[in-house]
Structures are given as C-alpha cells and as structure tokens.
Amino acid sequence: MLELEEEPEELEEEPELEELEPEELELLLDLVLLLVILIKLSLSLSVAIVLTVFLPFVRTTVC
Structure with a gap:
C-alpha cells in the first residue's frame, strides 16, 4: 500500500489590517x-x- 506522507501545514500569518484613524x-x-x-x-x-x-x-414616429 502507498503511504501518504503528511506535510506539516504551514500557517501563514495574515498581515493585520491597520486600524484607520478617525x-x-x-x-x-x-x-x-x-x-x-x-x-x-x-x-x-x-x-x-x-x-x-x-x-x-x-x-414623431408614433404621431
């Protein structure tokens, strides 16, 4: 049987949106x-x- 190697999931951190000034x-x-x-x-x-x-x-066309 073929064994599937599990690749570690790389968690990419999303850049946080800067909070807008008023x-x-x-x-x-x-x-x-x-x-x-x-x-x-x-x-x-x-x-x-x-x-x-x-x-x-x-x-003009109707009349």
Missing part, C-alpha cells in the same frame, strides 16, 4: 459618498441624454 475613516467615507453621488449624476445625465435624443424621434 480622520482617515472620515476621508474614506467622504470619498465613497462622492463616488456614489458621481454615479447617480452620470446615470441621471445618461437618462436625460436618452430622453432628449430618442423622445422626439419616438413622438
């Missing part, structure tokens, strides 16, 4: 909020462009 955490939250606002604005702009470009075309 100022850094506040800055990170501000950046996330800014990103969300920019995404919302770009979606609104996309909808506005689609409506201004395609709505007159749809109205």
